[in-house]
Amino acid sequence: MTFHKEGYTSLALCILFIFILNAVTQFYYPQAFALKWVIYILSALLFIIIVQFFRSPSFAINTGEQTVLCPADGKVVVIEETEEGEFFKDKRIQISVFMSPVNVHVNRNPIGGVVKYFKYHPGKYLVAWHPKSSTENERTTVVIENSKGTSVLFRQIAGAMARRIVWYVKEGDKVDQGQQFGFIKFGSRVDIFLPLGTKINVNLGEVVKGGRTVLAELTA
Known part of the structure; x- marks a missing residue:
């Protein structure tokens, strides 16, 4: 540790x-x-x-081309099919992980590949579980494309207490699965958007670990 x-x-x-x-x-x-x-x-x-x-914490990271690692410690609060309107502009499976103040707040890349898109959005500080926090709160959006051409989008979202989002990536970076891409101070949320048809390995309310829990398995 x-x-x-x-x-x-x-x-x-x-x-x-x-x-x-x-x-x-x-x-x-x-x-x-x-x-x-x-x-x-x-x-x-x-x-x-x-x-x-x-x-x-330090731990061994088991990587896999088809696996999607959890980007943060916390609890799964959303699993649903939704419209992703910023980058993909189509239907995706959204998984959201809520981080309480007692969780580790390191954020990790769910897949490895090339950062195809990055944007920081200033915004509000609604409570992290508010439905509009994903689109109205201060947040970052990152899209990584793996070697097979499959892209995954994920967001750091500030909450009512979290007033500082830190990121370590930019467009064009080549990143490793499980590598740290950022940090959020004092409780917040991370959303991840996966292609339709992705096999989901977690359930609502499940406690998950960043870089260790396999959230899903890509089918392409």
Whole structure:
């Protein structure tokens, strides 16, 4: 388990806040032992929350030309046939994964190939499970085409708490399946759009793991 680079600033601010809070408590209330223990406990909890939120687990990634890996840790909240209107402009199978604040927030490429399309969209901060969050919230859209010419689209979507989306890809990049493509801070959602006829391997409400759970199997 490692600490993700996106958390360095947050961790530094957390440590500074804890240091100031404890110094002020010690200076103004040197005899208030009960208060100091409360501050110690709260400081420890805050530190643990920041560390666990920005954790970045290491694991072996099993790749496959036909498999679609889950792009994020979380829970499957949508599996439906829908119209994808930004890039494909046709019917696709949408799978959405909701990430709570306790999930790992690293985002990973569901397939390997070439980034054929990338766009950042500024937008609103509706709650991540709102039906319109996929088209109205701040978000990124990425399309990867594999060596067989099959394309998969996926989106990072900011939620009510997530106010920073980070991405590491651009059009023309050659990327590996399971490789990190971004990070979203403090809970949000990732949508993935698959060709019709794709075999779906997960169910609504299922807890999934980014880079480990096989969401689906491509048929072409």
